[in-house]
Amino acid sequence: MIHAMKCHNTVSLCFLIALLSLVSYSEGKNIFCYFESWTVYRPGNGKYDVDNIDPNLCTHIAFTFIGLNYDGTISILDPWESNNDGLNGFGKFVALKEQNSNLKALVSIGGWNEGSQKYSELTANPSKRAIFVKSALQFLEEHEFDGLDFDWEYPARRDSSNAKDKENFILLLQELKTAFEPKGYLLSAAVTGAARYIDISYDVQELSKVLDYINVMSYDFHGSFDSYVGHHTPLYASHLDAEHDNLDWNIAAGIEGWIERGMDISKINLGIATYARTFTLEDPSNTSLYAAIRDGGIAGPYTRQAGILGYNEICELYSEWPRYWDDEQKVPHKVSGNQWIGYEDEFSISEKVTYALDKNLGGFMIWSFDTDDFLGLCGNGTYPLIKSVLRTVEKNGYSIG
Numbered sequence: 001m002i003h004a005m006k007c008h009n010t011v012s013l014c015f016l017i018a019l020l021s022l023v024s025y026s027e028g029k030n031i032f033c034y035f036e037s038w039t040v041y042r043p044g045n046g047k048y049d050v051d052n053i054d055p056n057l058c059t060h061i062a063f064t065f066i067g068l069n070y071d072g073t074i075s076i077l078d079p080w081e082s083n084n085d086g087l088n089g090f091g092k093f094v095a096l097k098e099q100n101s102n103l104k105a106l107v108s109i110g111g112w113n114e115g116s117q118k119y120s121e122l123t124a125n126p127s128k129r130a131i132f133v134k135s136a137l138q139f140l141e142e143h144e145f146d147g148l149d150f151d152w153e154y155p156a157r158r159d160s161s162n163a164k165d166k167e168n169f170i171l172l173l174q175e176l177k178t179a180f181e182p183k184g185y186l187l188s189a190a191v192t193g194a195a196r197y198i199d200i201s202y203d204v205q206e207l208s209k210v211l212d213y214i215n216v217m218s219y220d221f222h223g224s225f226d227s228y229v230g231h232h233t234p235l236y237a238s239h240l241d242a243e244h245d246n247l248d249w250n251i252a253a254g255i256e257g258w259i260e261r262g263m264d265i266s267k268i269n270l271g272i273a274t275y276a277r278t279f280t281l282e283d284p285s286n287t288s289l290y291a292a293i294r295d296g297g298i299a300g301p302y303t304r305q306a307g308i309l310g311y312n313e314i315c316e317l318y319s320e321w322p323r324y325w326d327d328e329q330k331v332p333h334k335v336s337g338n339q340w341i342g343y344e345d346e347f348s349i350s351e352k353v354t355y356a357l358d359k360n361l362g363g364f365m366i367w368s369f370d371t372d373d374f375l376g377l378c379g380n381g382t383y384p385l386i387k388s389v390l391r392t393v394e395k396n397g398y399s400i401g
Helices: 011-026 037-041 089-098 117-124 126-143 165-183 195-201 204-210 239-244 251-260 311-317 346-358 384-395
Strands: 028-036 060-068 104-110 147-151 186-192 213-217 268-273 275-281 293-296 308-310 323-326 331-336 339-342 363-367
Touching: 028 037, 028 213, 028 384, 037 060, 060 089, 060 117, 060 147, 060 186, 089 104, 089 126, 104 126, 104 186, 117 126, 117 165, 126 147, 126 165, 147 165, 165 186, 165 195, 165 204, 186 195, 186 204, 195 251, 213 251, 213 363, 251 268, 251 346, 268 346, 275 311, 308 311, 331 346, 346 363, 346 384, 363 384
Parallel strands: 028 060, 028 363, 060 104, 104 147, 147 186, 186 213, 213 268, 268 363
Antiparallel strands: 275 293, 275 308, 275 339, 323 331, 331 339
16 A cells, blocks of 8 residues: 655655555464364364364464473373374364465464463473473474464463563573474464563563564453453453553553563464353343353353353354444443353454554464354354454455465
8 A cells, every 4th residue: 555655855765665665565464373172072063173174264273282291291182183093183284284385283282271380390490391392393293283382371370379480481482492493393372461461471572582473362351250241352441440450451451561561563463262251140230341240151052161152152143132332442242131242243353453453463363263153154154253354454455474
């Protein structure tokens, strides 16, 4: 997108300005998409396997999750789903590159259920770190992945109170990077989206040097773990947040926290959630933010977890429920009776993508394939949320990849 301009000096200066404009608007953006391997066990239209992945939607895909043994070696958490003597998830996942030669296929270690403590112990122990690096290299080579995504949730938090996790994490990542570079393996990490926790868990400037990407988990700001209603992916603060000391409890504050601390913006992928957080209201007549709740919302038929719904469940089952738009937070929600659903739609995702492009971030992270409308049952084609990311990127003059 080059605007008309008057060249008051030389033709070459005018050409340089035009060229720089072209470069800035043709920059390729990452679309880093996560595959939840356990979704192969979901019932009916919720079942999702590697065969459902469209390999042309994303620049990078990550298989979740592998885990960690206490001796520092890698643990395959679900051999039946992953290995070639079962469902061959690893093999089929990497084979997606045959349909898109530019696609990078990584494997992700960690996740919420793995906890924090054993990763704290790993990073604090030089011998275990060496074992882990060797195990990671062997694993990537054996299964032909393009790199490792590290999803430690979270250094110096949850069941680890070791303040040295932050510096020990850097040591492990540096050792991985040294081992990976000769092989051409990528190294990324999923990190907190909450500004108030960045300094507890991360040495941002060192992360910026050693990682190829950070995938900012810009979601789960609220949920049934609270005692009140809150949207889990607010782009900006609500005026009500000031009353609850939550003015920093939103996506923009988190992203700006990473930038202010020195993270290379070209390595930041803003997280986009395709699932919703839901609530059962204490009083159905009070549907505002911070309204009291009894519990999470009613479980859906596919995700089967109270307080969680996939977008595919919402559009299939609750399309007739009224949609409300919060113009402060730039997010929609639905309410019916005592059920409150805070979710993303194509419009709210476009708002987030536009924000990230204005910040010139490197790209986007999608969590995850399986809760988008991947079967296209709701009338807007397959993967309408992920495709909203792609459309908005391209509409603003950027390319993918």
